[in-house]
Amino acid sequence: xxxxxxxxxxxxxxxxxxxxxxxxxxxxxxxxxxxxxxxxxxxxxxxxxxxxxxxxxxxxxxxxxxxxxxxxxxxxxxxxxxxxxxxxxxxxxxxxxxxxxxxxxxxxxxxxxxxxxxxxxxxxxxxxxxxxxxxxxxxxxxxxxxxxxxxxxxxxxxxxxxxxxxxxxxxxxxxxxxxxxxxxxxxxxxxxxxxxxxxxxxxxxxxxxxxxxx
Numbered sequence: 001x002x003x004x005x006x007x008x009x010x011x012x013x014x015x016x017x018x019x020x021x022x023x024x025x026x027x028x029x030x031x032x033x034x035x036x037x038x039x040x041x042x043x044x045x046x047x048x049x050x051x052x053x054x055x056x057x058x059x060x061x062x063x064x065x066x067x068x069x070x071x072x073x074x075x076x077x078x079x080x081x082x083x084x085x086x087x088x089x090x091x092x093x094x095x096x097x098x099x100x101x102x103x104x105x106x107x108x109x110x111x112x113x114x115x116x117x118x119x120x121x122x123x124x125x126x127x128x129x130x131x132x133x134x135x136x137x138x139x140x141x142x143x144x145x146x147x148x149x150x151x152x153x154x155x156x157x158x159x160x161x162x163x164x165x166x167x168x169x170x171x172x173x174x175x176x177x178x179x180x181x182x183x184x185x186x187x188x189x190x191x192x193x194x195x196x197x198x199x200x201x202x203x204x205x206x207x208x209x210x211x212x213x214x
Contacts, residue, residue: 049090052076056097065101082117092119100132108136127153127162131169138173147173154186164194168206175210183210 055075060068071077076084078098085091099115102108115133120126134149150170157163171186184207191203 045085046088046090049081049085049088049094052085053078053081053090053094053097056081056094060097060101063104065105069098069101069105079114082114089121096120096125096129099129103132103136106139108140111136123157123159124162127157127159127166131162131166134166134169134173138176143173143176147177147179154189158193160194160197164190164197164199167194168199168203171206171210175213180210180214184214 052075056068056071056077059065060078067077069077069079071080078094078101082091082094082098085094095114095118099111099113099118102111102114112133115129115136118125118129120129130149130153134146134153137143137146137149147170150166150173153166154163154170157166167186167190171183171190174180174183174186187203187206187210190197190199191207194200195203
């Protein structure tokens with residue numbers, strides 16, 4: 001019964017109270033250390049990273065991509081922020097910005113390297129990351145690797161704008177490498193799941209074209 005259960009619990013605590021005290025004490029130390037790390041070190045680092053990256057974002061938005069990447073004598077670029085604040089969310093985001101800047105500058109290997117280091121925290125950023133990596137692989141003549149990244153991007157994704165966009169890119173890349181059956185499936189998915197999207201308007205045309213090449 002309940003009384004017996006409580007009595008057993010009390011006996012266990014009494015017999016093991018020294019061990020329990022040590023365990024609880026250790027947990028308090030660990031939790032306290034984590035709290036101190038986040039509040040005394042990481043939070044100030046996060047604020048500093050955000051302040052450092054403001055100018056780089058402004059340069060990026062003005063298409064001053066070299067400056068956005070490398071900074072100037074008075075402010076840091078994405079590459080420096082990513083390295084100096086690697087443990088922060090802003091430092092993580094700097095890798096993404098750097099990757100896209102490299103991509104637009106046609107520095108494709110550098111784009112892949114930076115994007116690989118970016119850890120997306122939501123579905124949209126995951127799509128952007130994998131799609132950009134795929135674009136870079138295709139641009140350097142590695143369409144098989146590009147197709148693999150497109151596959152990862154669209155797998156399990158249902159964003160009404162980005163998913164059909166990358167499905168079409170995946171389908172075109174599949175055609176490029178001769179994977180016509182896969183291309184049919186990719187274009188057909190646009191027609192079935194995203195008929196009202198921009199890509200959905202001519203999806204059947206691409207389905208029929210890929211089928212004719214099978």
